[in-house]
Structures are given as C-alpha cells and as structure tokens.
Amino acid sequence: MVLLYVFGAVALINCAYYFxxxxxxxxxxxxxxIVEKFPVSLIxxxxxEAENLKKHIPQWQQQRYFSFEIILINDASVDETLEVMEAFAEKDPRIQIVNVKNNEAFWANKKYALTLGIKRAKNTRLIFTDADCYPASADWLGLMTSKFSDEKQLVLGYGAYEKQAGFLNKxxxxxxxxxxxxxxxxxxxxxxxxxxxxxxxxxSNLYYENKGFMSHIxxxxxxxxxxxxxxxxxKxxxxxxxxxxxxxxxPKKKKQKWHLQKKRHYSTxxxxxxxHRLVLGLFFLTNLLxxxxxxxxxxxxxxxxxLAIFLLRISTQYLILGNAAKNLREQDLIAYIPLYEIFLIFTQLSIFISNSSEKNSRWK
Known part of the structure; x- marks a missing residue:
C-alpha cells in the first residue's frame, strides 16, 4: 500500500505540472x-551551410516588413558558404556579411561569431534564426518584431521541425x-x-546590459x-x-546524430x-518515477x-498536451503521447549519464 501512496504522490506532482x-x-x-514601428536586423x-542558404535566403528576403537588414555571418566555413552569401549580397543591399576567421582565443566558438554579427547590426532590435531554418510565413519577421515594446526586450518564438515519416521524426x-x-x-x-x-x-540594449555571452563564452x-x-x-x-x-x-535522420545534438543542448x-534546475529536474524525475x-x-x-491513479495522470496529460499540440500545430503527435514520453525519458536519462562523464563538443 505504501507503494501506491508513493505512486499517487508522483502522479499528483505530474498533474500539477500539467495544470x-x-x-x-x-x-x-x-x-x-503587425505594427511596423521598428526597423530590425535579422542575424x-x-x-x-551553403546549400541551406541557397534555399532560405530568398525566404528571408521575401519577408513582408517595412525595414530590415540581413546580417549573414560566415563562421569560418570550409565550403561555399561565403560565396553564396556574397552572390546574394551583390543583388540586395539589405544583406551585410560578417566573415569570421578562427582565432586562438575563440576557436570554433559560435558565440564569438554572433558577437561580431550583433556589433555589425545597425538596428537595436535583433531577430535570430539558424541557417537551416525557414519561416512559416512571410509575416514571421513582422510578428516577432510586433512583440517588442519599451518594456518587452526579449521575444521567445517556436522553432519547430518539419513533419517527416518515421518514429524518430515524431x-x-x-x-x-x-x-x-x-x-x-x-x-x-x-x-x-x-x-x-x-x-x-x-x-542590443539587453545584450550589452548583460555583457553579451561573457559569463558563458x-x-x-x-x-x-x-x-x-x-x-x-x-517583465x-x-x-x-x-x-x-x-x-x-x-530534423536529424539518424538517432546517433540527434543524440549528439541533444548532448550539447542538455549540457547547458x-x-x-x-x-530553474530544481523545477525542471523535479519534472523529469517524477515522469521517470x-x-x-x-x-x-x-x-x-x-x-x-x-489503475485509477494511472488513468487520472494520463487523462490530465492528454487534456493539457493535446490542446497545446493544437496551438503549436503538432496534432499528429497527440495519439501516442505516452509512448513518445517513455522513449524520451529514457533517452534523456542515457544522455544525462553520458554527459556526466564526457566533455562537451564544439559547435558543429
């Protein structure tokens, strides 16, 4: 019976998180x-990333916003990334290029490259994305920018992955x-x-007020x-x-590459x-238990x-995550949420154990 009390307490904490x-x-x-009040810099x-840039630069150029520049940072690439950037920049004065070369102090450090890009930007409001990302619509830049105000200096967006076939994708x-x-x-x-x-x-004001990335450079x-x-x-x-x-x-197509990507992310x-470590750790621990x-x-x-405790927790999870999935356009995940959760929990556990004994790898 003690086991059931523990199980019930764990499920209750789970439900509290879902609520x-x-x-x-x-x-x-x-x-x-979209309120077009501020010129922005897309960084x-x-x-x-030569191939991705060929596909995505046109989509960034086609954003419906009254005033923006595109800061393209070539982070010591060894492929044709710089050449692709230069070809687009010749035809579009909104594109500015920052060509970063490796140095001894900041070898292969993305934060160093981003710092140079931020310094190059002429606008105070900065939008960030990755070279392998494309916007959901031509209004992406305007909608993200519209969230800025005198008080709101940081905007969180959703960076989703393409829907493709296979369990790993889901x-x-x-x-x-x-x-x-x-x-x-x-x-x-x-x-x-x-x-x-x-x-x-x-x-950029928020960036400089917090001394950029210096505390974790x-x-x-x-x-x-x-x-x-x-x-x-x-606020x-x-x-x-x-x-x-x-x-x-x-998304990654091979499990090993996804694991390496998540190992870097979870290491932070x-x-x-x-x-934050406490509430996130408790959520993971109670899900595992x-x-x-x-x-x-x-x-x-x-x-x-x-069984009653199990069904209460699963029902709560379906109710909350099911509605959230509709908001974030991930409806196809709803049917098998518990299955994905089980695989994810034990995948995360293996990554946490691995990270505890290994050094982090560099960006790409």
Whole structure:
C-alpha cells in the first residue's frame, strides 16, 4: 500500500505540472497583427551551410516588413558558404556579411561569431534564426518584431521541425514541442528560463546590459538558452505563438546524430539558475518515477487503485498536451503521447549519464 501512496504522490506532482502548462495549452494566439514601428536586423550565423542558404535566403528576403537588414555571418566555413552569401549580397543591399576567421582565443566558438554579427547590426532590435531554418510565413519577421515594446526586450518564438515519416521524426518533434510548452509556460508565469536560437529576438540594449555571452563564452552551447536564462525577467519577455511566427528546420535522420545534438543542448542545463534546475529536474524525475512505478502498481493486490491513479495522470496529460499540440500545430503527435514520453525519458536519462562523464563538443 505504501507503494501506491508513493505512486499517487508522483502522479499528483505530474498533474500539477500539467495544470501549470495549461497557461499555453488554453492560450489562444492573438489575431495576426503587425505594427511596423521598428526597423530590425535579422542575424543568421552559418557554418558550412551553403546549400541551406541557397534555399532560405530568398525566404528571408521575401519577408513582408517595412525595414530590415540581413546580417549573414560566415563562421569560418570550409565550403561555399561565403560565396553564396556574397552572390546574394551583390543583388540586395539589405544583406551585410560578417566573415569570421578562427582565432586562438575563440576557436570554433559560435558565440564569438554572433558577437561580431550583433556589433555589425545597425538596428537595436535583433531577430535570430539558424541557417537551416525557414519561416512559416512571410509575416514571421513582422510578428516577432510586433512583440517588442519599451518594456518587452526579449521575444521567445517556436522553432519547430518539419513533419517527416518515421518514429524518430515524431520523437524529435515531441521533445521540441514539450520543451516549448515548458519554456512558454514559465515565461507566461513570469519565470522565463530559456529560448531557442532557431526563433529568438532581443534588443542590443539587453545584450550589452548583460555583457553579451561573457559569463558563458567558453561553453560551446548556450548562445540562446543560457543568454535567456541570464537576461530574461518577469517583465521583459514576450512570447510569439502565432503559427505564422514559427520557424521550421530539418530534423536529424539518424538517432546517433540527434543524440549528439541533444548532448550539447542538455549540457547547458546545469548552468541554469538553481530554481530553474530544481523545477525542471523535479519534472523529469517524477515522469521517470511514474513510468517505473506504474507497472509495479498494476501488479499489486490494490491494482484497481493503481489503475485509477494511472488513468487520472494520463487523462490530465492528454487534456493539457493535446490542446497545446493544437496551438503549436503538432496534432499528429497527440495519439501516442505516452509512448513518445517513455522513449524520451529514457533517452534523456542515457544522455544525462553520458554527459556526466564526457566533455562537451564544439559547435558543429
């Protein structure tokens, strides 16, 4: 019977988290409204991304916004990235190129390259995306910019992945979706902790006030989440969840490459503020315990109580994440949410264990 009490307590904590996530699940995106008040600088850092740039630069150029420049940063590429940038820049005066060469102090450091790009920008409001990302619509730039105000200096967007065939694609998208539900919910509650560089915006004033990336310049990852974790406050953050304001990129096709990508990303979590590490760690731990205890509880003499607890937690999860998936246009994930969760939990556990004994790799 003690086991059931523990199982019930774990499920109750789980449900509390999901009710907290209802801040996004039942939030209706505002009507698409673009107020053209501020010129902006779109900043894209690219390392060996020649082919993606050929496809995506035209989509950035076609954004319906009254005044913007495109800062393309060539981060010491060894392919034709620079040549592709120069070819587009010859025909479009809005494109500015920053050509970064490796140096001894900041070898292969994306944050160093981004710093040079930010210094080059002539506008105060900056929009960031990656070279392998494309906007969901021609209004993406305008919608992200419309969230800025005198008070709101940091905008969190949704960087989704393309829908493709296969279980790995759905697992990658589920992880991305669940992460977004969390960081949007915490931001909405006045406790922002991260954002993703695939779709992020902030002002140069905020960047310089926080001394850029200096506090974590030697950490290979974290130009997005660590900066947000340090610079975001309850009052200076806005969120953009309009579908037209999403960006999309291409997910990894091999599990090993996705694991390497997530190892870099998860390695920055230990540098979050203690309060954020606590609430995120508790969410992961209770999810893990739920799936460990569930089959045990269903095999006891009190299996009916265990089943009731199980169904309550699963129903709550479906209700909240199902509605959130509709908001973020990830409806095809809804049917098998528990299955994706199980695979994700044990994948994350293996990555956490691996990260505890290995050094982080450089960006690309």
């Amino acid at each position: 907290f996530f209802s801040k996004i699940a039942f939030l209706k995106p505002s009507e698409k409204k 894209v850092c690219a390392k060996n 697992l990658i998208r589920f992880e991305t979706f669940l992460t977004a539900v969390q960081y949007f919910s915490y931001a909405k509650a006045g406790n922002p902790y991260m954002g993703v560089g695939r779709n992020l915006a902030y002002t 030697k950490v290979p990852s974290g130009d997005d989440d660590l900066f947000v974790n340090e610079a975001a406050t309850a 200076n953050v806005a969120i953009a969840i309009e579908p037209e304001a999403f960006t999309y990129s291409y 979590a230990k540098l979050y503020k203690p309060k 739920f799936w460990v205890l569930a089959p045990i509880s269903l095999c006891t003499d009190y299996w009916s109580f265990g």
